[in-house]
Amino acid sequence: xxxLFALLSGGLFGAGLFVSGMTDTRRVQGWLDVFGTWDPxxxxxxxGAIIPMFFAWRYTEGRNPALGGMFPPKPQAVIGxxxxxxxxxxxxxxGLAGLCPGPSIASLSFGGINGAIFVLAMGAGxxxxxxxxxxxxxxxxxx
Amino acid sequence: MQQEWIFGLAGGGLIGLAGAVYLLINGRIMGASxxxxxxxxxxxxxxxxxxxxxxxxxxxxxAILALLFGNLQGxxxxxxxxxxxxxxxxxxxxxxxxxxxxxxxxxxxHGVCGISRLSLRGMVATVFYIMAxxxxxxxxxxxxxxx
Numbered sequence: 001x002x003x004l005f006a007l008l009s010g011g012l013f014g015a016g017l018f019v020s021g022m023t024d025t026r027r028v029q030g031w032l033d034v035f036g037t038w039d040p041x042x043x044x045x046x047x048g049a050i051i052p053m054f055f056a057w058r059y060t061e062g063r064n065p066a067l068g069g070m071f072p073p074k075p076q077a078v079i080g081x082x083x084x085x086x087x088x089x090x091x092x093x094x095g096l097a098g099l100c101p102g103p104s105i106a107s108l109s110f111g112g113i114n115g116a117i118f119v120l121a122m123g124a125g126x127x128x129x130x131x132x133x134x135x136x137x138x139x140x141x142x143x
Numbered sequence: 144m145q146q147e148w149i150f151g152l153a154g155g156g157l158i159g160l161a162g163a164v165y166l167l168i169n170g171r172i173m174g175a176s177x178x179x180x181x182x183x184x185x186x187x188x189x190x191x192x193x194x195x196x197x198x199x200x201x202x203x204x205x206a207i208l209a210l211l212f213g214n215l216q217g218x219x220x221x222x223x224x225x226x227x228x229x230x231x232x233x234x235x236x237x238x239x240x241x242x243x244x245x246x247x248x249x250x251x252x253h254g255v256c257g258i259s260r261l262s263l264r265g266m267v268a269t270v271f272y273i274m275a276x277x278x279x280x281x282x283x284x285x286x287x288x289x290x
Contacts, residue, residue, distance in 0.1 A: 003196040005168045010200025012161035018205040020154020032276040041151040048155020053259035056163035065170025077263040086246025087268040091275025093238025100250045102175035109206035111223040118236040125240020126180040
């Protein structure tokens with residue numbers, strides 16, 4: 001059952017990314033490009049996604065997940081070096097290619113060789129990230 | 144051209160619905176980088192099959208939609224229109240992989256799931272990756288002209 005609903009959720013996520021145009025790198029870069037021809041689409045996508053999720057989070061209060069277990073606890077509101085540095089590195093890559101993790105998988109079937117290279121490079125980055133993170137934390141302890 | 148915001152809003156709604164299913168039924172946060180990253184570095188443990196199923200849906204449904212409808216905006220076959228610059232693609236992939244794992248989230252986890260929970264971490268992460276993304280486009284498109 002867990003796998004079935006995970007498949008459904010992933011499928012809905014992929015459909016949403018495809019329908020909204022977020023698998024088109026021009027639209028993502030167009031939204032980030034405030035000095036070019038600005039494309040507002042991404043703001044509608046974020047808004048459209050955040051509204052149902054807001055109500056989903058409200059619904060979790062005092063309840064448990066349908067398939068058992070607990071809802072993930074809210075992390076402490078710690079704004080540390082890793083959050084800021086990691087998000088900045090991610091943003092540079094996001095602007096450079098116009099792809100983030102979700103759309104890179106969603107567009108893999110029609111993204112050509114470059115789409116596949118992006119996913120492989122992203123996987124390599126995710127693979128080395130834990131050791132980079134622990135070295136950073138050893139050199140300068142994160143807050 | 145004028146209907147793009149409707150496609151954006153409708154697609155966004157589907158993304159929110161996907162997040163709500165993963166949260167309310169499976170009890171998990173729908174963060175693409177966390178789901179994929181845990182599979183890559185093998186920290187997913189008991190969640191491995193669940194995450195593989197999620198990634199399978201994420202890959203297969205757009206693949207089917209692209210085969211059936213092409214680009215939904217009526218521009219022929221579905222494409223990403225990504226840069227053909229190999230170094231840009233390689234560098235971007237590495238930065239996205241490393242950055243999202245160090246920050247513990249990306250556009251779906253920190254952005255969609257975090258902001259909707261009124262999480263300060265999600266909001267701060269989103270501000271930083273959007274600012275860096277904007278700066279990246281300025282540098283690589285307008286200044287260096289490589290994309």
